[in-house]
Amino acid sequence: MKFDIAIVGAGVLGSFAAYHALKSGKKVLLIDASTKSHGATVRNFGQIVPSGMNLTLWRNLGRRSLELYRELSSLMPDALWQQGSLYVASSEEEAGLLEEMHEINRETDYSSKLITPTQCRERVPSLSQGYCHGGLLYPQEMSAESVLLMKYLWELLDDQPNLYFKKASPVTSIEELPNGVEVRCSTGNKFMSKHTLICCGHNLNQLFPHLLQTKQMQISKLQMFRTRPIEGIKIPGNLLTGLTIRRYEAFKSCPNYKNLSAPNVDPNYEKFGVHLLFRQSVDGSIIIGDSHEYFAARDTDTLSYEIHQEINSLMIDEANRILNLPHLNIDRIWNGYYSQENSRGVFLKSATENIHLATGIGGKGMTAGPALMERVIKGIFNEIPLEECLLDEY
Template sequence: MDNKYDTIIVGGGILGTFHAFHALELGLKVCLVEKNAYPQGATTQNFGQVVPSGMNSKWQKFGRRSLRIYKDIQSKFDISIRQNGTVYLASNEEEERLLVELRAINNNNEYESKMLTKSECLERYPGLRRSYVTAGLFFPQEVTVEPRTMIHRLQEYLIQEKGLVMKTSFPVISCERTTTGVEVRSTRGETLQAGKVIICNGSDFKTLYPELFAASDLEISKLQMMQTKPQENYSLKGSILTGWSIRRYEAFHECPSYAEIKRNEPQDSPQKQWGVHILFKQAMDGSVILGDSHQYADVDRVEDLGYDLDMDIDNFMVEEAKKIIQLPTYDIQRRWYGMYSQCKTSDIFKKTIDEHIHIVTGIGGKGMTGSAGFSKKNIATIFNT
């Protein structure tokens, strides 16, 4: 029957879509369902930076696998992947020491990176202020994507080339075991059947298993970002991560000097209060996306984060960005915030209801970088391959 599948993936974001991708690679009949007309959550509300370099050793492996998957798909179908590298820019001796230590770790992991002198940084990145930068660490294999178009192109590729069945505007209201598998029902009374169901979206998880959701250790992070008007005759290649990223990203937690450097940081700075670390990425239209901030709340108190942009945070980020790179214009054409869930005590939330129903969500800020690689392993585990 047309409504029977080997697996149904609930949630059309990056995590669900790559679970569908890897299930298709196993030759399975797959249906991907999305509650909205198109994905519009964290997958589309982010920078589009694919940076395994910022992850701890475990997730860097997933991220590097993701890079290979992204590049392979891009060689066959344009999903907006651009290999233009990632750079971390140190602003002082402490941050430069962390870069040197991270490079040693990556050399040991056989992951290509290159230290850049101050002069090389100034030459590579136009507008970078001499008064800010002391050195850089460059990862040439890393890529950027256009998040508001990439997920749609990826799904188009899977539908056209891999046989994916995708159903949008399909809010799932029940997921029930049957004698042969699982039946999924939508708000319109449509039913689908599958041997296994994988729920990859936090809001669907909340709808289907509210008590389990409430008992989870998930929290919500709210991130503010903005986009300048297109920059005239200006090119800023790759992902640009700065000193506060060096002080924040998980990869640096493994550096010998990290704990001491963190102890010496002021605890009452705006960067700490708002979780700010300044990032830059030029979009295909020439505009520059910059941000971002991090504010947290438990999943049952998400309203504490508010529904508006905090302009004090935006204004602070713009002023800090101006101290780092002198863009032709800092006129802002668009401001927004994204929200994603993450676990307080583990790196991702996984729960098996029984052998037929699996929940995987709360990937946090690792989604764009880690989903493709992680999903391959998780699909193999679920289907015992």
């Protein structure tokens, strides 16, 4: 047997699975269909925000991921940095939720700081005076330039003597045989390993589709854009806004969340799941998004590929309400897709004793993925079926 584990898919989940397996001394085969990362992992904001996650399992995984990212950040300071996350309230009601959240953070020992509208504008001078009713700052949170992060992570993995990285090799079949698991690629290559872990992102119709295409699995299509570098605008770290406070799981634990009145915006924001996030890159360009459209995993033919101008207009209008920006010169617009398991927040399953599936982490993969895969790798090598490895904590 050549490999202790074969990992199929090298997005953030598969790559961190390989990272942890190597750390525990295993011989690893990592296989991806592409020559460079191209999935959700490089199409996102790179906001590492445990503050937005539900307060039990996912925030804890986010907090552990921050530690793991910190270990890596000295090796890749231009790809991973700590400048915090600022949530800005657009109404007194939302500001009230930020106060409640701050209290919850104090009780759960997660650092945050309430700041006044003036302090918000000191941090982000372009914030509109009329928009901002107060802020909650998490100084410990991080941001990633995802394309660079994955480039460096792949290089780091490629350098490890115990890892064989097979790129440009779509896996077409995986079978448990008496002497191990056989992995076959469309290139004609065939590999044997003790365990196989499939981290196939939103590709749910190729390997074990009968297991992956459950009622609880959806594919979400997101749309976002990057501006050209804007001179004189400073947005440190992650900037999250009123519609995000209403959308992110963490805030649902605030006592007054259920009493929020409807936001004062066009109903199409709700229809397209638009909430506004900003992250500035080193060159001064700003990523702005996003929107959410949902498709059943069982019916991937309905998945649309178009960029909607209507969604762009909604995002641009809201961005201009939040920030005093010069004319937004959009450089690039793109879609990203992720799979999302709606009952537990992730799809973890052992198809056989030694073939395991991990995907469906939804919009939290950059935040919680590194720590989740640490647990998954531990579970696999302790012979725990994957669906049980987080059972106590859901």
